Amino acid sequence: MHIDRRNFLQGLLVTQLSALPIPNALAQDNAGPAVDRSMEPWAPGCMDIHHISTGRGNATFVMMPDGTSLLIDAGATADTLDVSCAPKPSDERRPGEWVGRYLNRHFKAAGLAGLDYLLVTHLHPDHLGDVTVASPLSARGDYRLTGVTDVAEIVQVGTLIDRAFPSYDFPTKLVGLFAKNYLGFVKSRVDRGERVERFRAGSGDQFRMLKHIAVPRPPQGNTRDAARAEFGIRNLAVNGEVWTGTGQETKSMFPPLSELELRDYPNENLCSTAVRLNYGKFGYFTAGDLTSYSFDGDLPWRNLLTAAAQIAGSVDVATADHHGMFDGLSADSVRALRPQAWVVASWHISHPDQLQLERMFSDRLYPGARDVFATSLMQENYLANRRLARRMRSSDGHVVVRVAPGGDTFQVQVTDNADELDRVKLSLGPYVSGRNAGV
Ligand SMILES: [Zn+2]
Structure with a gap:
């Protein structure tokens, strides 16, 4: 058997890291009641948002109230284990395979099959999958298996949506092996007649419930309750275009590229997609790797995350x-969003930053209790940020938000990423939706 040096070293690092104290145990004071049972399957009328913890990139899986499904990203970073978490549950499979299997078992439990929408927030490896010459070839086209292509190999994907289809040339042409691989995947979908779309800023109907299962009326549903319980996804931003709040109108935050020096061009993160999910009074915000840093005011137009x-x-x-x-x-942006729960999609030694934690926890920015969850925190990060990291509710595991039928309340459950049993390690709530609206 051939074992290359990198795999051997990674094996050693996995062993060493697993011997370290688990940050969750250190954060136990703040963890709340521990639970040990498998997660209840999704039921019609509920909306589930799973922040899947692979330790190697982002993957957020949404089950809408009628069983329509959306996966936002499926990352697979090639970062080494000195700066990144070890793969979860293990390195026996690639991160995208774990994500595909996660989707399939939740589809099966719900009596459903196939993913309706796959949204790639932006074109980076920790959101769509890195690739090496050792990555296996797809049986379906001229590309290799990693991240989203691994998911698509195991789960039928209805519509693929990204920020740049079909030209992939804004603000500059995509480069890199991972990008070439992803473009090969897109081309094979187009060749097979499968749907690919560009994300449309301002749209309120690019992601729709496809009515897989009849949604029960909300409890004591009268006309007003039924109207409130409407589900919808609003596309807030992409490629510097931000929704104005009126119709499908957008405004551009980016100056014309011709006015910019190359070093000031918007980067890939700044082009990320942002969405708001609504279900009755419940609201959820996520925006890929959108950032707010403007070089300390030097380039104010780069403050995209705040605008979204x-x-x-x-x-x-x-x-x-x-x-x-x-x-x-x-x-x-914290003052605007003021959520009751923050989820940090973490896997790298730098995730999260201490000032970001300060802002999430700050009752100067908005009043009231809030809980912070991270999908996978490195021990090194925990030690550096212990002052605030110890206040997190959880720092390792899938973070699953379950919104009750009608959207009036929700729970947050943390499930174990050590295997595929979906054991609930922690369950918090019910929280009352809309608590901070108008605060
Ligand atoms: Zn990222």
């Missing part, structure tokens, strides 16, 4: 975008 957060307004659950890195949440 302000047009989203108050929500109940929000992600700390760009993995809670230094350039993610501004104070104003």
Whole structure:
């Protein structure tokens, strides 16, 4: 058997890291009641948002109230284990395979099959999958298996949506092996007649419920309750275009590229997609790796995340975008979103940054209790940020938001990423939706 040096070293690192104390155990004081049972399957009328913890990139899986499904990203970073978490549950499979299997078992439990929408927030490896010459070839086309292509190999994908289809040339042409591989995947879908779309900023109907299962009426449903319980996804931003709040109108935050020096061009993160999910009074915000850092005011147009957060307004659950890195949440974006629960999609040693945690926990930016969850925190990060990291509710595991039929309340459950049994490690709530609206 051939074992290359990198795999051997990674094996050693996995062994060493698993011997370290688990941050969850250190954060136990704040964890709340421990639970040990398998997660209840999704039921019609509920909306589930799973922040899947593979330790290697982002993957958020949404089951809408009628069983329509959406996967936002399926990352697979090739970062080494000195700066990144070990793969979860293990390195026996690639991260995209774990994600595909996660989807399939939840589809099966719900009596459903196939993914309706796959949204790639932006074109980076930790959101769509890195690739090496050792990555296996797809049986379906001229591309290799990683991240989203691994998912699509195991799960039928209805519509693929990204920020740049079909030209992939804004603000500059995509480069890199991972990008070439993804473009091969897109081409094979087009060749097979499968749907691929560009994300449309301002749209309120690009993601729709496809009526897989009849949604029960909300409890004591009268006309007013039924109207409130409407589900919808609003596309808030992409490629610097931000929804104005009127119709499908957008405005561009980016100056014309001809006016910019190459070094000031918007980067890939700044082109990320942002969405708001609504279900009755419940609201959720997520924006890929959108950032707010403007080089300390030098280039104010780069403060995209704040603009997207302000047009989203108050929500109940929000992600700390760009993995809670230094350039993610501004104070104003926190003031605008003021969620009851923050989810940090973390896997790298730098996720999250201490000032980002300060803002998420700050009752100066908005009043009231809030809970912070991270999908996978490295021990090194925990030690560096212990002052605030110890206040997190959880720092390792899938973070699953379950919104009750009608959207009036929700729970947050953390399930174990050590295997595929979906054991609930922690269950919090019910939270009352819309608590911070108008605060
Ligand atoms: Zn990222």
